[in-house]
Amino acid sequence: MNKETIRLEELSIGYSIKKHHAKEVASHIQATIRSGELTCLLGENGVGKSTLLRTLSAFQPKLGGHIWLLGQEVESYTDRQLSRIISVVLTERCEIRNMTVRDLVGMGRSPYTGFWGRLAAEDWEIVDQSIRLVGIEALAMRMVHTLSDGERQKVMIAKALAQETPIIFLDEPTAFLDYPSKVEIMQLLYRLIQTTEKTIFLSTHDLDLALEIADKIWLMDRKQGIITGTPEDLALSGRLKSFFSGRGVVFDEDSGLYRIQVQYKYQIGIRGEGARCSMLKKALQRCGIRVTDQASAALPFIEVTPDTFILHAGEPSAYETIESLLQALRQISLPEI
Amino acid sequence: MRYTHTYRMLLILLLIVVLLLLNLLLGSVSIPAQSIWNILTGTGNEPVSWQNIVWKSRLPQALTALAAGAGLAVSGLQMQTVFRNPLAGPSVLGISSGASMGVAFVILLSGSLGGVALSRLGVMGEIALSVAAIIGSLSVMALIVYVSQKVKGNVTLLIIGVMIGYVSNAVIGVLKFFSVEEDIRAYVIWGLGSFSRVSGNQMMLFVTLMAILLPLSFLLIKTLNLMLLGDGYARNLGLNIKRARLLVIVSAGVLTAIVTAYCGPIIFLGLAVPHLARAMFQTSDHWTLMPATLLLGAALALICNLLARMPGFEGALPVNSVTALVGAPVVASVLFNKRKNDWNE
Numbered sequence: 239m240n241k242e243t244i245r246l247e248e249l250s251i252g253y254s255i256k257k258h259h260a261k262e263v264a265s266h267i268q269a270t271i272r273s274g275e276l277t278c279l280l281g282e283n284g285v286g287k288s289t290l291l292r293t294l295s296a297f298q299p300k301l302g303g304h305i306w307l308l309g310q311e312v313e314s315y316t317d318r319q320l321s322r323i324i325s326v327v328l329t330e331r332c333e334i335r336n337m338t339v340r341d342l343v344g345m346g347r348s349p350y351t352g353f354w355g356r357l358a359a360e361d362w363e364i365v366d367q368s369i370r371l372v373g374i375e376a377l378a379m380r381m382v383h384t385l386s387d388g389e390r391q392k393v394m395i396a397k398a399l400a401q402e403t404p405i406i407f408l409d410e411p412t413a414f415l416d417y418p419s420k421v422e423i424m425q426l427l428y429r430l431i432q433t434t435e436k437t438i439f440l441s442t443h444d445l446d447l448a449l450e451i452a453d454k455i456w457l458m459d460r461k462q463g464i465i466t467g468t469p470e471d472l473a474l475s476g477r478l479k480s481f482f483s484g485r486g487v488v489f490d491e492d493s494g495l496y497r498i499q500v501q502y503k504y505q506i507g508i509r510g511e512g513a514r515c516s517m518l519k520k521a522l523q524r525c526g527i528r529v530t531d532q533a534s535a536a537l538p539f540i541e542v543t544p545d546t547f548i549l550h551a552g553e554p555s556a557y558e559t560i561e562s563l564l565q566a567l568r569q570i571s572l573p574e575i
Numbered sequence: 576m577r578y579t580h581t582y583r584m585l586l587i588l589l590l591i592v593v594l595l596l597l598n599l600l601l602g603s604v605s606i607p608a609q610s611i612w613n614i615l616t617g618t619g620n621e622p623v624s625w626q627n628i629v630w631k632s633r634l635p636q637a638l639t640a641l642a643a644g645a646g647l648a649v650s651g652l653q654m655q656t657v658f659r660n661p662l663a664g665p666s667v668l669g670i671s672s673g674a675s676m677g678v679a680f681v682i683l684l685s686g687s688l689g690g691v692a693l694s695r696l697g698v699m700g701e702i703a704l705s706v707a708a709i710i711g712s713l714s715v716m717a718l719i720v721y722v723s724q725k726v727k728g729n730v731t732l733l734i735i736g737v738m739i740g741y742v743s744n745a746v747i748g749v750l751k752f753f754s755v756e757e758d759i760r761a762y763v764i765w766g767l768g769s770f771s772r773v774s775g776n777q778m779m780l781f782v783t784l785m786a787i788l789l790p791l792s793f794l795l796i797k798t799l800n801l802m803l804l805g806d807g808y809a810r811n812l813g814l815n816i817k818r819a820r821l822l823v824i825v826s827a828g829v830l831t832a833i834v835t836a837y838c839g840p841i842i843f844l845g846l847a848v849p850h851l852a853r854a855m856f857q858t859s860d861h862w863t864l865m866p867a868t869l870l871l872g873a874a875l876a877l878i879c880n881l882l883a884r885m886p887g888f889e890g891a892l893p894v895n896s897v898t899a900l901v902g903a904p905v906v907a908s909v910l911f912n913k914r915k916n917d918w919n920e
Contacts, residue, residue, distance in 0.1 A: 297810065321813030328807045333659070337803070337859045348801060348812040355797030356862070401812070 240274030243405060243437040244294070249303035251286060251293045260301050263289045267303070269456065269466045271439050273404070276431045278448040279441040280481075281458030287441040288329070290458070291409050294439075295324050308404065321349035325398035327408040332382065332394065339385070339393050340378045343368055346400030368399035371433075372426060388419030395426065408440035412447065420444055424451045446495050449478075457481050469494060502528040504572035510542025518542060521560045527567070528575065537573060580856060580863050587870040591641070594877035598637035602884055604628055632771070635778040636880060640770040642785040643838045644848075644876020645869045646830040649792050651845030652852070652868045653827040656799045656861070657820060658729050664846030665831035667733065668719050668824070669740035670712045674835040675766065676743040677711020678704050682762045683754040701772060704765065705836040712832035715739055716825070723820050729806075732820075767893035768839035770880050781837045788833070789869060792826045799823065799861040843898045844879075847906040848872040854909045875902060 250265035263286035271277050281287050292298045294305060296312050305312040307323060315323065325346070334342065346368070347361040357365070369378055372392050377385065382393065391411055398406045408427070412420040424447050431438050431453075442448050448455065449469045457465045457477060465477055472478045478496075479489040488499040505528045508515060518540065519529050530537065538551035540563070546556040547563045551570050557563040599611050606625050613619030614629045650665040658667070665671060681703055722735050751759055773781050798819045801809040806816050834841065852867040853859065879901055883892040 295811065297807070317810075317815060318813045321811060324811065326807065326811045328805075330805050330807050332804055332808065334803055334859060336853055336857050341860065342804075345801070345804060345808075345812065348797070348814075351797070353794075353797065354862075355800055397808075 240272045242270050243273045243308055244271040244439070245304075245306040246270070246294075247304040247306070249293075249305060250301045251289050252301050253289075254299070254301065262301060264458065264463055265302070267464050269464055271437055271454075273435055273437040274431060275437075275453035276428055276451065277437075277439045277454040277456065278452040279439065279456045279458060280443075280445060280448055281441075283443075285458050285460055287458055288409055291326075291407050291439075291441055295326050295407050296320055318349065321401070321403075323403050324405045324407060325401035325403040327391070327394045327398055327406070327411050329409045329413060332390070335381070335383045337382050338378070339374065339380050339382055339396075340365060340369065342382050342393055343396045343400050346397040349401065364402065365400050368396045371399055371430070372396040386419075388415045388422065391415065391419075391423055392426065395423075395430075399430070404435070405437045405439070408438070410441050410443065412442055412444050420447060424448075449473075449495055500524070500526060502526055502575055504528070505530050505537065505575055506567075506572060507531075507537045507539030508542065509539055512542075514544075514547075515542045518547065518560055518563075521564060525564060525567075527572065538570075580858075580867075583855065584866060584870060587867070587874055591870060591874050591877065594874060594881065595637055595641070598640070598877055598881055599629060599633050601881060602628070602633060631774060635774050636771045637877065638782050639773045639778055639838065640876040640880040641873045642782050643770060643834045643841060644844055644872040644874070644879075645789060646785050646834045646872070647841060647845035648848035648852075648868045648872025648875075649789060649865065650827040650830040650834075651847075652849040652861075652864060653792065653795070653799065653823050654845075655849050656802055657823045657827075658733050659802070659805070660729075660733065661850065662846070663733070664842075665827065665834075666740070666840065666842065666845070668716070668736035668828065669738075669743060670716050670719070670828050670831050671835045671840045672740040672743035673715025674708035674712035674832060675840055676715075676746055677707035677709070678765055679747040679750050679762055680711070681707040682765070683750040683758050685758075702777070705777070708836035709832055711743075712828070712835055715743065716828035716832065719828070720821055720824055723824060724817055765839050766895075768841040768895040768898075770838055770876070770883075770894055772839070773837045777837070781833070784833055785830075788826075788830055792830065793865055795819075795823055795826060796861045796865055799865075800859075803859055838894070840895075841898060842895055843902050844872060844876060847902050848875060851875075851906050851909055875905075 246267050246269045249267040250262055251267070252260055252262040252264070254260045267290070279287050279290065289298070293300050294312075296315070307315070312320075332342070344357050344361070344365045347357050347365065348355060350361065351357060366378075369375055372395050374389065374392050374396060377389055377393070382390065385393065395408075395411070411427070412423050415423065424444075427438055427440065428451055430436060452469060454466060455469050455472055457472065459465070459481065465472070467475070467477070469478070473489070473491065473494045479491070482489070482496065486499050487496050489495075490497050500523055503526045506522065508518065508529050522529055538549070541548040541550060546558060547560065548554050548556045549563060549566060555566065557566060599615075600606070600608055604625075606628065610619070610621050610625060611629060614621050614626050647665050651663070654663040654665060654667055655661060718739065719732070719736055723732050726732050726735070751762070798814065801812055801814045802819060802823070804812070809819070810816050831845070848871050849864070849868050852864055852871050855871070856863050856867050858864065875898075879894060879897040882901055883894055883897045
């Protein structure tokens with residue numbers, strides 16, 4: 239079941255510098271976020287992703303428009319109420335020494351604890367449940383400062399879960415992580431979206447991961463503001479293609495993912511098929527050599543056999559690895575495009 | 576709180592009791608333990624001079640040390656948490672510099688303008704100093720509190736605090752330049768810190784004030800714990816950062832102001848004791864750290880007071896020298912050993 243939990247109407251965000259001065263970062267934002275859908279915010283550095291997240295979590299005031307959270311404007315909530323509606327995972331690293339993971343996750347219960355902040359038995363139950371949900375039972379008694387960045391990020395997600403809020407905002411949760419950890423965090427969030435009724439909204443720079451895993455994408459851009467949709471719709475409408483246009487990245491419409499743009503200078507033919515063939519194509523592309531299918535007699539070509547690569551340029555010569563083949567290609571002059 | 580924590584806390588409490596007794600027992604005049612007991616319980620027939628030594632010198636000094644140590648340590652812990660800076664201490668916001676400035680005004684100006692050296696005024700002079708110190712430190716604190724509501728970053732606030740400290744030191748320097756030598760000496764002696772300046776009714780007032788303020792500072796335990804997470808997370812968990820910062824600074828500031836007013840600017844304890852407590856209890860939870868810091872602060876101050884009066888020194892050693900000389904190696908070795916354990920893990 240998914241329903242609309244956040245609605246932005248004509249929202250403009252930014253910083254008010256003096257009383258009548260404001261530096262607008264983005265304006266006329268019109269969008270909704272639904273529960274049960276993983277929503278990813280993409281955009282270049284400095285475009286205002288963090289500002290948007292900070293505004294949505296009421297850390298800083300909006301400049302205009304409306305933010306509706308669960309049917310009420312965000313300003314109508316008190317700080318205390320908000321702490322039970324929104325939980326956050328921030329980019330600021332929690333430099334905390336001598337605190338166990340379980341205690342840190344327990345801090346997520348603060349909005350519910352009394353004056354002294356002591357956790358009751360039910361609170362600890364929720365803490366342990368959150369730890370299980372994120373899959374960090376083995377870390378529970380470890381000190382936070384001994385954890386890796388990826389583990390720490392999971393702890394902060396567990397903290398957000400312990401806060402028992404319907405909405406979770408994450409500001410670049412996959413930054414600074416190694417690739418497997420990035421994937422792990424994204425899959426974890428996806429699992430949470432499916433097993434709980436939560437609304438999860440995160441900003442990220444990991445385009446490919448976001449395009450593969452997210453249900454909804456928000457593209458944030460200085461010129462066009464925010465465009466939302468499923469990754470596939472955005473691909474079909476050409477939005478993804480134009481999003482990074484002219485920045486050394488091209489959008490591969492077959493895979494629906496971005497890849498690095500290459501300037502081709504030479505061309506060559508290939509005969510053969512299978513994995514060896516596609517790897518060879520990839521290597522040639524990287525070297526700026528375009529692979530053509532047209533078998534023109536004048537063009538040199540490479541024949542891919544199960545155990546060698548045979549270069550037909552003048553005398554045929556065989557190479558065992560792509561590395562040695564590339565070396566040989568550098569020695570001869572390939573026809574330019 | 577784990578049982579080992581309670582157990583350790585009780586051990587420190589026991590240590591404090593032993594140190595208190597030692598403080599009564601040891602001194603330049605040797606008084607047998609039996610006589611001290613008799614004097615305290617008001618039984619027996621002990622010489623009046625001994626009674627005076629115990630009631631008017633040793634006991635007030637010990638109680639002052641205990642209360643001052645506890646207050647400075649708690650204040651230091653609060654400052655370190657609110658600024659998330661291990662080098663923060665009670666003196667970091669210029670609050671004790673404010674006290675020094677107040678005292679400098681009274682000591683140095685009374686000589687130059689009034690033509691009386693304050694050192695000749697006796698008890699009245701002491702009270703004037705305390706009042707001046709409190710006025711000086713509280714006005715700096717008011718300034719800091721005002722700034723804390725205007726600036727966002729903790730580091731900015733910290734730097735402004737340090738700047739205020741520099742300004743007050745500069746003012747003191749100017750005052751010194753225009754003062755007579757006798758007064759400068761009085762000011763320098765005040766600056767060395769002492770647990771023995773307070774006596775009689777003043778001591779009772781000081782200890783009572785601390786007995787009220789220290790429990791009050793415990794009301795901030797949840798706030799301090801949340802602040803450990805950093806502003807963003809703390810705020811998201813429902814903490815009003817500005818108000819929290821104000822409360823913690825006022826709490827730590829008032830503690831520092833009062834201790835400085837009665838004992839002079841005592842350095843080191845406030846900075847070091849929280850680290851000692853963290854190392855001993857291996858936790859950041861203020862639920863444990865606050866009482867631990869309070870008790871350790873009291874114990875360390877009592878040890879220092881004891882050492883300052885060791886036979887041979889005859890009370891001649893200034894407290895500030897002893898706190899640093901004794902405390903620094905102790906704290907450094909505890910932290911160093913803990914480091915090794917960290918690596919072994």
